[in-house]
Amino acid sequence: MANLYLCVSQIENNTPYRFGMTGIKVYTFEEALYHYLHHWRQSMEDFLCAPFVEWVEEIGLHNIAIKMRGLEAMENFSMAYLSFLSMTDYLPKEALKALQKELTAWEKRQAWEKFKEQGDFWLTRGDGERAFSFYDKALEYNENVILLNNAGLALLYMGDNALAAGYFEKAVELDGDNIQLQFNHIEALILAELYDDALEIIGQIEQKHSELLYFKGEISYNQKNYFEAIKHFSEAVEVAYDVNYIYRLSDCYMKTRQFEKALETLEMVAEAERGLEFSKKLAGHQALSGNLPAAIKSIEKALMVDRSVAELWIVLAEYYRMDYNLIRAQGAISKALSLSPENPNAMLEQARIRKAEGRTKDYQSILRRILDKFKDTYRTSVT
Numbered sequence: 149m150a151n152l153y154l155c156v157s158q159i160e161n162n163t164p165y166r167f168g169m170t171g172i173k174v175y176t177f178e179e180a181l182y183h184y185l186h187h188w189r190q191s192m193e194d195f196l197c198a199p200f201v202e203w204v205e206e207i208g209l210h211n212i213a214i215k216m217r218g219l220e221a222m223e224n225f226s227m228a229y230l231s232f233l234s235m236t237d238y239l240p241k242e243a244l245k246a247l248q249k250e251l252t253a254w255e256k257r258q259a260w261e262k263f264k265e266q267g268d269f270w271l272t273r274g275d276g277e278r279a280f281s282f283y284d285k286a287l288e289y290n291e292n293v294i295l296l297n298n299a300g301l302a303l304l305y306m307g308d309n310a311l312a313a314g315y316f317e318k319a320v321e322l323d324g325d326n327i328q329l330q331f332n333h334i335e336a337l338i339l340a341e342l343y344d345d346a347l348e349i350i351g352q353i354e355q356k357h358s359e360l361l362y363f364k365g366e367i368s369y370n371q372k373n374y375f376e377a378i379k380h381f382s383e384a385v386e387v388a389y390d391v392n393y394i395y396r397l398s399d400c401y402m403k404t405r406q407f408e409k410a411l412e413t414l415e416m417v418a419e420a421e422r423g424l425e426f427s428k429k430l431a432g433h434q435a436l437s438g439n440l441p442a443a444i445k446s447i448e449k450a451l452m453v454d455r456s457v458a459e460l461w462i463v464l465a466e467y468y469r470m471d472y473n474l475i476r477a478q479g480a481i482s483k484a485l486s487l488s489p490e491n492p493n494a495m496l497e498q499a500r501i502r503k504a505e506g507r508t509k510d511y512q513s514i515l516r517r518i519l520d521k522f523k524d525t526y527r528t529s530v531t
Contacts, residue, residue, distance in 0.1 A: 165203040168193050169269060177209055178238050185239055185247060188229070189254075190269065195229060196220055212236075226251040260289035264298070271298060276305025293323045300332060309340035327357070334363050343367045358388035365396060374403045391421050395429055407437035424450065424457060431463065440471040458488035465497050469504055477501050492518055 164173035167183060169190035174180045180200075184191045194200050196216060204213045212235055222228040230248055233239055254262070267282035280302035286295050296319035303312035316333035323329060330353060337346035346367060350360050365380035381397035384390070394416050401410035410433050417426055427450035434443035447464045451457075461484035468477035478501055484494040499514035 163203070163206060165200060167191060177204065177207065177212065177236070181233060181236070181238055184229075184233060185243060188247065188251070189265065192266075195232070226255055258289065260286040260292075260295065263289075264295060267298060267302070271302055271305070274305060276302040280306065291318070291322075293319045293326070293329070296322070297329060297332065300336060304336060304339065309336050310342065312336040313340055313342065313345075327353075327355075331359055331363075334360075338363060338366050338370070341370070343371065356387070358384045358390065358393070361387065362390070362393055362396070365393075365400075369396065369400060369403075372403075374400045378404070385416070389418075391417055391425075395425075398429070398433065402433055402436060407433070410437075424454075424460070427460070428463060431467070435467055435470070440467055443467050444471065456487060458484045458491055458494060461487065462491070462494050462497050465501065469497070469501050474501060474505055477504075 162175075164175050165180060166173045167187070167190070170183070170187055172183055172187070174183055184195070196219060201213050201216050204216065215235055216232060219228045219232055222231070226248065229251060230244060233244060233247070263282045263286035267279045267286065270276075270279035270282065280299055283295055283299035283302060287299065296315050300312040300315035300319065303309070303315065313333060313336035316329060316336050319329045320326070320333055330349065334346050334349055337343075337349070346363065350363060353360060361380050361384035365377045365384060368374070368377035368380060378397065378400045381393055381400060384393045385397060394413060398410045398413040401407070401413060411430075414426070414430055414433065427446055431443040431446040431450075434440075434446060444464065444467045447460055447467065451460050451464070454460075461480050465477045465480035465484060468474070468480055481494060481498045481501060484491065485498065488494055495514055495518050499511050499518070502508075502514060503511040
């Protein structure tokens with residue numbers, strides 16, 4: 149007969165604890181233990197931190213909170229962690245033994261590897277700021293190619309392109325034969341608008357590569373030399389297939405008002421890659437060339453595949469508004485807001501529809517809401 153254990157969480161709790169890295173909310177101490185057991189790598193920032201201990205107090209577990217504070221004096225992380233998980237009989241002993249082996253192996257790893265692991269977690273989630281903070285710590289222990297590259301990628305997520313270029317440059321100095329590192333360096337320089345530096349590096353690379361032609365095209369495009377960009381992007385497309393090359397080439401044709409060529413170029417995109425991005429690009433070209441009915445049909449076709457994408461409904465609402473079909477525009481934006489109520493782009497399009505309807509007060513009211521939302525976001529980011 150299986151053993152039954154009484155939960156230590158004996159009172160109903162409506163206040164959850166939210167783990168920082170995973171975002172998972174727990175309402176009982178047992179749920180928290182389960183999270184600490186199965187997500188221990190992502191739980192280190194929460195382990196014994198003041199907010200978690202305070203939450204344990206709040207849910208009525210005063211004695212456990214006292215024991216947790218006592219664990220802070222333990223220097224060995226593994227012992228403290230396992231002691232914490234063993235405070236109740238909730239977790240199986242076999243699971244704790246398996247975790248002990250994992251923790252022992254983890255503690256034998258070098259410090260920079262541990263920080264890198266944390267940085268990689270945040271990088272895969274697009275949080276460049278948190279990722280960089282861990283890579284920065286790791287680099288204090290070991291300045292290697294992988295850390296420098298990943299730190300550069302994190303900085304790109306943050307929009308700090310010039311500083312990212314510096315990290316990629318250091319990585320290239322350590323591994324000059326790695327062509328991908330050189331590409332990352334060039335791309336960061338282009339994003340930082342350091343075009344001369346980027347072209348100098350491109351000129352130093354002897355091998356002919358489609359990516360280098362693409363970079364030349366990007367520089368020309370950003371400098372509004374669209375006919376020169378067409379030449380480079382066309383050469384890149386000839387050397388290798390890449391949907392980004394095709395999109396950029398079609399953009400150039402649009403900039404030079406060669407609308408038919410732009411649409412013909414999009415036909416080069418493989419059927420397997422004609423998803424959301426393709427539908428938006430095609431519809432955008434059709435709209436800019438003055439064919440709003442075709443643009444509307446392209447977005448509606450995409451929505452037949454997936455009606456849950458708020459971004460598509462926003463674009464559809466915009467095209468209906470531009471085509472003076474305000475009833476359908478309102479229907480589309482209502483759907484977008486039902487999918488993403490706080491989406492600022494959806495709110496802005498709703499405001500534009502209100503203005504087109506002559507409802508000036510509603511238009512101004514929505515704009516104030518958007519402004520207040522940005523203010524709240526700013527306050528959150530700086531605290």
